[in-house]
Amino acid sequence: MKELVLASHNAGKLRELQALLGNSIKIRSISEFSSVEPEETGLTFIENAILKARHASQISGLPALADDSGLTVDYLQGAPGIHSARYSASGGDAGNNRKLLEALQGVPEAQRGAQFVCVLALLQHANDPLPIICEGHWQGRILLAPQGMNGFGYDPLFYVAEQRCSSAELSNELKNQLSHRAQAMQRLKQQLAL
Ligand SMILES: O=c1nc[nH]c2c1ncn2[C@H]1C[C@H](O)[C@@H](COP(=O)(O)OP(=O)(O)OP(=O)(O)O)O1
């Protein structure tokens, strides 16, 4: 495999995935081929990652890597989970963060545990019957108010105890050593011997 297409329309994810993959492989963006986003109809991160990779491979004719990720909050029984990107009506990061803070209003620190989850799916071609699936998890807790400007999505609300700051206060480099996405990518690179 010399080239692959990254099947994501999220600029924050793309930046991280590119940095994590390094120069080991030539990366093409799905936006070169299409701006149509497939509907994420799966019930699991795994299904949605496969569905996005399959769609990207279909339209590009290249091997495709997709990332389906999200935030699972203990107090909310795992919500917003696979619906993280579409949690609030507006679906934007600011609206999603606001809705999460409202859902956790009055909930004490000890009950604000959460995890970022990332599933990567690599398909060699659109009909690949055996996708490579790798996952990563990152434990944290939901802050009472946003902190920090780096990253994307729910990063300003995700407190990383070992670093004593939110994931939006980490440098790109440090987030790329610790995150759910970093862990999933490390496993993928091992499997591909990259
Ligand atoms: O490191 C992260 N730091 C902060 N937030 C994050 C992270 N990783 C995932 N998230 C959030 C963003 C979005 O609300 C959802 C992913 O949703 P997800 O459908 O996988 O991605 P997306 O729709 O933004 O782009 P695409 O599907 O084109 O890859 O989880």
Ligand SMILES: [Mg+2]
């Ligand atoms: Mg999505």
